[in-house]
Amino acid sequence: MTQFVFFSGKGGVGKTSMACTHAVRYADEGQRTLIVTTDPASNLADVFEQTIGHQVTPIAGVKNLWAMEIDPDTATQEYIDRALSPLRAAFPAQMVRVMEEQMSGPCTAEVAAFDRFTDFIVQDKTFPEFDLIIFDTAPTGHTIRLLELPAEWSQSIDAASAGSGQTCIGPAAAIQDAKHKYENALAALRNEALSIFIFVLHPEAIAIRETKRAIGELGKLGIYTHRLIVNSIIPASEKINPLFAARSEMQARYLEQIKAELPYPTQRMTLLSGEIQGAARLRQVGKIFFDGESAPVDSETRTGKTVSVMTSSIKEIRARIEPNGQRRTLFFAGKGGVGKTVASCLTAVWLAQQGHKTLLLTTDPAAHLGDVLGQPVGDAPAPITGLQNLWAVKIDPKAAAETYKARILNDARQRGRPESAIKVIEEELDSPCTEEMAAFDQFIDYASQADWEAVVFDTAPTGHTMRLLELPMDWSQQIDVKVFASVEGNAADDVAKQRFGQVIAMMRDPAQSTFAFVMYPESTPILEAWRAAQELATVGIYPGLVVANFVIPPVQVTPFAQARRNMQVKYLAEIRTRFNTPVLEIPLLPQEVKGLEMLAELGWLAYGDEVHQAEPV
Amino acid sequence: MPEPITLFTTIPGQAVPAAEVELFDPPMCCPTGLCGPALDQTLLDVSEMIMALQRENLRVARYQMTSHPNAFLSNVDVMKLVREKQMEALPITVVRGTVVKVGAYPSVAEIHTALNGTAS
Numbered sequence: 260m261t262q263f264v265f266f267s268g269k270g271g272v273g274k275t276s277m278a279c280t281h282a283v284r285y286a287d288e289g290q291r292t293l294i295v296t297t298d299p300a301s302n303l304a305d306v307f308e309q310t311i312g313h314q315v316t317p318i319a320g321v322k323n324l325w326a327m328e329i330d331p332d333t334a335t336q337e338y339i340d341r342a343l344s345p346l347r348a349a350f351p352a353q354m355v356r357v358m359e360e361q362m363s364g365p366c367t368a369e370v371a372a373f374d375r376f377t378d379f380i381v382q383d384k385t386f387p388e389f390d391l392i393i394f395d396t397a398p399t400g401h402t403i404r405l406l407e408l409p410a411e412w413s414q415s416i417d418a419a420s421a422g423s424g425q426t427c428i429g430p431a432a433a434i435q436d437a438k439h440k441y442e443n444a445l446a447a448l449r450n451e452a453l454s455i456f457i458f459v460l461h462p463e464a465i466a467i468r469e470t471k472r473a474i475g476e477l478g479k480l481g482i483y484t485h486r487l488i489v490n491s492i493i494p495a496s497e498k499i500n501p502l503f504a505a506r507s508e509m510q511a512r513y514l515e516q517i518k519a520e521l522p523y524p525t526q527r528m529t530l531l532s533g534e535i536q537g538a539a540r541l542r543q544v545g546k547i548f549f550d551g552e553s554a555p556v557d558s559e560t561r562t563g564k565t566v567s568v569m570t571s572s573i574k575e576i577r578a579r580i581e582p583n584g585q586r587r588t589l590f591f592a593g594k595g596g597v598g599k600t601v602a603s604c605l606t607a608v609w610l611a612q613q614g615h616k617t618l619l620l621t622t623d624p625a626a627h628l629g630d631v632l633g634q635p636v637g638d639a640p641a642p643i644t645g646l647q648n649l650w651a652v653k654i655d656p657k658a659a660a661e662t663y664k665a666r667i668l669n670d671a672r673q674r675g676r677p678e679s680a681i682k683v684i685e686e687e688l689d690s691p692c693t694e695e696m697a698a699f700d701q702f703i704d705y706a707s708q709a710d711w712e713a714v715v716f717d718t719a720p721t722g723h724t725m726r727l728l729e730l731p732m733d734w735s736q737q738i739d740v741k742v743f744a745s746v747e748g749n750a751a752d753d754v755a756k757q758r759f760g761q762v763i764a765m766m767r768d769p770a771q772s773t774f775a776f777v778m779y780p781e782s783t784p785i786l787e788a789w790r791a792a793q794e795l796a797t798v799g800i801y802p803g804l805v806v807a808n809f810v811i812p813p814v815q816v817t818p819f820a821q822a823r824r825n826m827q828v829k830y831l832a833e834i835r836t837r838f839n840t841p842v843l844e845i846p847l848l849p850q851e852v853k854g855l856e857m858l859a860e861l862g863w864l865a866y867g868d869e870v871h872q873a874e875p876v
Numbered sequence: 877m878p879e880p881i882t883l884f885t886t887i888p889g890q891a892v893p894a895a896e897v898e899l900f901d902p903p904m905c906c907p908t909g910l911c912g913p914a915l916d917q918t919l920l921d922v923s924e925m926i927m928a929l930q931r932e933n934l935r936v937a938r939y940q941m942t943s944h945p946n947a948f949l950s951n952v953d954v955m956k957l958v959r960e961k962q963m964e965a966l967p968i969t970v971v972r973g974t975v976v977k978v979g980a981y982p983s984v985a986e987i988h989t990a991l992n993g994t995a996s
Binding site for chain 1: 903917920923924927941942945948949955958959962963
């Protein structure tokens with residue numbers, strides 16, 4: 260029987276590095292191993308330093324190891340081709356085209372990626388050649404939704420066959436026959452002899468909370484986690500470095516908390532001075548992780564050539580942040596764990612202090628806006644206590660779906676629809692797509708509100724964000740081809756289309772909108788942001804700012820810290836060559852960012868006058 | 877290339893008796909239009925009509941090209957209309973195997989008339 264290992268956790272915690280380290284180790288031990296990523300912004304290829312793509316690909320230099328990156332676009336196209344091939348001959352070309360357009364909607368993408376994912380899990384003849392399949396899964400919120408889908412869909416299908424025979428899964432309405440496949444997938448996930456879940460986390464408050472939440476969510480689905488890897492532990496030798504010493508003390512407190520609150524088998528992994536790339540390096544990391552060998556300071560990085568870092572002027576950066584006679588909308592994009600929330604919070608706090616009426620909001624299902632602000636954030640915009648001009652709101656997909664449902668049902672009731680009809684609508688709205696649709700609907704709502712001077716979006720991790728942002732385009736296309744049963748429906752959709760059009764125009768106008776890519780100066784986050792920026796460029800949207808986070812101050816006392824600084828300098832230069840925007844640097848801080856006072860201080864550091872900028876933290 | 881998708885094949889042993897009233901819908905995200913940014917009231921009317929017919933113990937089925945292509949393919953009259961008129965043909969209403977309305981949804985009265993006309 261093939262066994263499955265799932266790596267889970269917030270983006271940027273070293274999930275991919277750990278998954279690859281395990282994959283190489285197992286393959287070297289003679290197990291035929293496949294590593295699969297379901298992350299739309301995968302970086303498997305970067306770690307193995309070779310092209311992988313949407314098919315099972317042998318990894319050079321590691322016998323018994325194969326890899327695959329599930330590409331949502333390719334998966335969608337394959338799914339559409341498979342579904343439409345029997346219809347091409349029978350239906351007129353115009354109708355096949357309409358069906359094809361219809362299947363290009365967001366629902367199909369979700370269905371297709373998921374379908375591909377379950378192909379690997381279902382124990383049939385598909386992949387008998389592997390002893391072990393390792394999933395380097397997408398970041399937490401998205402992962403959970405993906406894993407939740409089998410349960411929801413099974414229910415959805417049950418409800419559909421019992422009720423009106425309709426589901427809102429759209430193109431997936433035909434999944435009736437695929438039901439057994441999803442049930443098998445879920446059964447395999449629940450079988451402790453077959454599946455292991457490994458949560459990778461940093462010893463930090465937010466990571467602990469998210470891991471607890473994720474474990475709880477899986478528990479509700481009857482899936483029980485088995486192991487933790489606490490990553491990036493500062494080596495004891497760094498206690499002589501004040502910055503790292505402070506962080507190390509913080510880590511010690513959180514390690515105790517993990518012991519007390521997450522009583523699962525736990526392994527620890529030390530913070531390394533260099534990056535993890537290539538098979539040889541993965542084997543070395545394997546020796547550190549599995550065999551307890553000590554980590555050498557990466558000599559190559561230590562002697563790294565000195566590159567002078569050019570810094571952007573505050574004036575340049577402020578021009579991209581401040582409202583300029585009209586409303587300014589800021590999108591903080593980037594991989595999970597790069598510090599999007601901190602960057603968006605300090606920016607929003609600074610804008611509010613400048614007297615701009617500011618709305619701060621998140622579209623990330625695993626949002627921790629409230630943790631950083633130090634006060635709860637709900638699903639309706641509310642003023643932030645202790646600071647004028649600042650409001651905050653969280654778009655929670657589940658809560659948004661409830662609001663959306665209530666609005667539609669209320670509308671139907673007001674039109675005098677009988678309760679039996681309301682019940683049918685209610686059933687239909689109980690589908691996974693409603694959440695996506697509702698979150699998007701709210702996104703559009705906030706993106707069109709005129710009564711703010713500044714709107715700051717702390718967006719979801721890269722791949723998911725791109726899908727959310729591309730939705731307006733998808734929908735306008737969808738509406739063009741949609742066939743209507745009534746003039747009223749047509750008119751209502753015209754209104755919606757116009758609304759989307761305005762949002763698209765706003766997002767494309769650099770005088771109104773700024774896309775700020777947040778990353779830390781390391782290879783993987785830069786490449787991910789770069790790919791995301793290219794994807795955005797295809798819809799006419801270009802980055803206006805880069806935020807480089809966790810920057811280690813220039814002068815360091817230990818070889819370890821200096822090696823990491825040198826590595827960062829190399830990548831700070833790469834950021835400037837890849838992105839033609841001002842770069843805002845946020846230093847690595849001795850403690851976590853929390854509360855308005857600290858955010859205000861950081862805001863000053865980032866956007867205040869030059870005198871403040873020069874002061875050390 | 878992976879094997880063809882099996883979604884459209886019928887599960888053996890689950891043959892459903894033919895419905896008295898069959899609606900061949902135009903392509904929609906979902907049958908009531910709830911997936912769109914606005915509710916389509918006509919489609920809600922249709923949904924209510926179907927419930928009314930079901931209360932009379934009539935079997936009603938709805939088909940869309942993408943989800944139930946076999947229902948289209950196996951009805952010669954429907955496919956003839958689809959080839960001739962393309963999108964304009966939809967929705968098509970079939971009562972006891974006979975096409976009774978093309979290009980618009982019927983009313984409950986129209987369905988009753990058709991049922992009485994073909995009463996067996």
